[in-house]
Every structure is written in C-alpha cells, then in structure tokens.
Amino acid sequence: MSNINTEVNICGVVMKNPVTTASGTFGSGREFSEFVDLNKLGAVTVKGVASEPWKGNNAPRIAEVYGGMLNSVGLQNPGAEYFINNDIPFLRQFDTKIIVNICGHSIEEYCKAAEMLSDSDVDLFELNISCPNVSQGGITFGTVPSMAEKVVSEVKKHCKKPLIVKLTPNVTDITEIARAAVSGGADGLSLINTLLGMKIDIKRRKPVLFNKVGGFSGPAVKPVAVRMVYQVCKAVDVPVIGMGGISNYEDAIEFIMAGATAVAVGTANFNNPFATAEVVEGIEKYMIENSIKDLSEIRGIID
Template identity: 55%
Template sequence: MENLKLNVNVAGVHFKNPLIAASGTFGFGLEYKDYIDLNQLGGISVTGLTLEPRKGNPPPRIVETPSGILNSVGLQNPGVEYFIESVLPELKQYNTIIIANINGNSLDEYCHMASRLQQADIHMLELNLSCPNVKQGGVSFGTDPKMVYSITKAVKKHSYQPLVVKLTPNVTDITEIALAAQQGGADAISLVNTFLGMAIDVKTRRPVLGNITGGLSGPAIKPIALRMVWQVSKVVDIPIIGMGGIMTGQDVVEFLLAGATAVSVGTANLVSPNSMIEILNELKNYMLNNKIFDIHELIGGLIV
C-alpha cells in the first residue's frame, strides 16, 4: 500500500496526500489530535480567521437537512493574533500543510491580515470570499468578479505564501469568478463553499437557525459542487482544491477526475472525527483495486 504515490503539488506546496481538512469543520486541528494522527493529513485549513476576535452568530447554528447540514456559525474565532501567538506553535509540531483561512469586512482588513500572516509560519493563505453567514464582506465580495479580481490582486501584494482564493457557489456563472481570481493573481482556487439555504420550524413558524439563513453542505450538494469544479477546471490554468460533500474515497476520486488537484473534506469531520483517515484508506484501496499507482493518473482524468 505504501508504494502508492499520493503526493500532490498545489502552487508549489507539497502535500503528502490530496486530503485537506476544510476550514470551519476542523477547528484549529488540535481539537482532533486525540482522535486521529494529524500527521496523516495532507493539510489543514484552519477555522476562518478575522482581524479581531468574533463572537459569531446566535444559536441554533446547525440543522440537519436531508443528506445535508445547514450551519450559521458566523466566523466565531479568537482573531488572527491569537492564532499566530497561541495556536500556530503547537499546530506546527505536526507534519502537515497549514492553510490560514482569512475573512475581512473590507479590502484593508484582508490586506492587513495577509501582511500579518506573511511573517507567520504557515504554508498557504486561503482568501475566503465566500462565507454566507456574515453580513459584511464574505459572500458579497465573492459574487462580483470585479471585486474578486481587485481583492485578490491587492492581497497578493501582501502575501508571501501562495494564495488560494475560495469561491462561493452562490453565483450564476462560477467560471467568471474563477477567471477573475486567476487574473487577480491567485495561485490556486478552492471551491465550493456552502450553498445559502434555510429551514423553517412549522410548529413555531420560525426559522430553525438563529441567523435565519445558513450554508448548506454535505452529500446533498456534491453533484453541484462536482459540476462546478469540472466547469472551472476547463477554464483556469491554476490548480483547484475541490470540495462539497466528500464522504468517501470514491467521492475524492470523482473530484480528482473532474479536475481537482487536491480536495477538502468538511461535513464528514462533523460526522466522525476520524472520517478523513477512513476516506484516505478508501482512496488507497480504490487505487490498488484499479492498479493506479500515482494519484496524478486520476487528476483531470474524466473521459467525456
């Protein structure tokens, strides 16, 4: 099994395997250290950071929907300084790629955070232009190609590490947004973030979520996410980190075939803390059973 070549290169960053824990589903990674060996993961995209600490949205923040989950955490986090000073030193003891996911209310905030993280010991910067659960910034930046271009371009000037731009799927044409990120200087693209949705309690006539709306994730969105990754892969030249409802090794293979170089696993982490290890083993078994010895044989390998 160890003869398999699973390592991938995303914008010059070497991942030992293509599995990355998706931001917002895996805390800072350390919450999971008692349950899995973090060294086995390709990478960890830490929970969404903001310049100042954020309390997040009022509860309830989660509701299960058929084959999916709606969440409205609202970027609760202790701020970028706390992350650098108090979390990163411990996280860096693990042999895995660390991606800092940043969220701003303004162009200045994004640039400020990128500058601060430039000096920090992280491997990649993920520009989140797609959080559906905050009122300012987030998804409102990510739905306008001009905005995506200008924020990407500005942040790129302040980032020493390779820059990944995370896209929202809540747009009419995802390829337009992806191209804007590429033109702005993105080194890679990650997609998709969650789909804006809601759930209503018919007994109380009230929204279930404290924030009224939330982001839908899980197997329910996988076919749409896969289609978007495939569409984007046809128009951009930069690598893609694909995500959306990956629960099994077979799901990973589908995203790689659609053109992703690496994938992120999100909702599955909420189901079981060791999901990513199980998915990795399933991926290895798929490769062995199909006599695929290098993961690159799968990337972009869709036959149409």
C-alpha cells in the first residue's frame, strides 16, 4: 500500500482515489453509509440539485432490462437550500470530496443553482446538461453544441468552484459537444449519462415507464461508455470522469486506460451496495499486483 499513490487531481481538487459515485444512484450518501464507509471514497457525487425543489415524474419510473435498467425519475430533488442545510453537513463528517450535480430547466435556473451553491462547502460542480427525463432544459443543452457552449459559459460566470460538465451519449458525435463545453469554459467533463431507452409490457401493450422512455444504464452500456470516454479524452485536454456500467475494478481500470482521470460507480450500487468500496480496494490490489505506483502510468495508454 505504502508505495502506491491512488490520488488523482480533478481540476485542482485532489481525490484520495479515483472513485466517486454516479449522480442519482447514491442520493447524498446517507442511505449507502449503512453499507459503505464514505471515508473510503475519493468523492461522493450527489443526486442532482436544482435552485428550487423538483417533484419529478410520475411512476412507474423504473424498469429492469437485460443487464441494466431504465429510469425516468426526472431529477426529483428537495432543492439547493435543503441540500445546503442537510446534506452538506452530513457529508462533511467524512473525509471525501463533494461533487454537487446541478440541474435546471433554463440557463437562469442553472445559474441560480450555481450561485446558491457557490458559497457552500462543496468541492466541485457537475453541470447536468444531459438528463433525458426532463422536458425542458436538461438534454436540450447537451445535444446542440452551441447551446452547450452558451450554458456552460453563463454558469461559469456564477460559479466559484471548478466546473465539470456531464455529457449525454445521445448525440451523433460526442466529441463535438465535449469541445463546445470546453470552449464554454468547462474545467472537466464527465460521461456518459444514460442512453435513451424504452421497454414495452407486451401483456398490457403499454410502455413500462409512465414517461414511455427513460435513461438506460448498467453493465450493458459499458462498451458504449468506454468508447465515448476514449474518444473524448483524445479530443480535449481537460480531466474526464468516466462512468457507464462500472461494477468492479476491472471496469474502472478500462475507463482509466481509455483516458479517464476518475471513475464513477452508478447502477451497480443497486445490485451491490458495497460496489464503490470494492472498486477502491480492487484498484489498489491491481496496482500492487501490477507494480503500478501511480495511475498516471496507465491513464490513457490506449492509442
């Protein structure tokens, strides 16, 4: 252990290891802290926070599919004020970084949330311009490069923390959006958000989700995510948090080899509440067994 260094630097913030959580799969850590020592994680990325409380979509919001799941939660959240008063004090009891995911329906709402959270005790912002489950805002900003650049540059004016922009895979060329976000001022990128999917109940002849369509995540999406992280890391020069189907350390190492600086565990938390801590331990073991002193030795080693 002593001769390996698992630390990574994301936009000037040093995480003790590269493992965080994918927004929306881990709440604000409270529920999972019954299973995982949050001190073990490099960072906790919390569920999306908006300037005001959001009620989310109608149920059913969840459908299982082969090797993954669909969700159409719609970013239900109690709002920035509640988050600041309740979740930040909880998370600050632990030695882990806090990445706050910010959502909005409009540029104004994103900016307002960023402003409200800027003076709070969090380490990084993750701008969610990629949620497939909200009708206005969200994904619209993530699929049109000029819109992505505009929302990032506006939010950047209101934010005093490093800004990571979370990208959607539901585009023709993800590197175009990645470049647009960086030219708008993104300090880092995270990807992928969920793939838009659908499931039909053939007995009832209806979609399973009330919203008809939802975000597809889980182990089944991993190859798509690894490919996109690889492409984006080649295209831009900012640090990337890779995610999409990571369930174990082998998956995490794939993303790092594709170029990711940090990795996030998402849907796997539902299958295995210990998944995050197991990925941390697995990476350490892998480094020792392969005589890797620092993750920079393997980061982006794929040509």
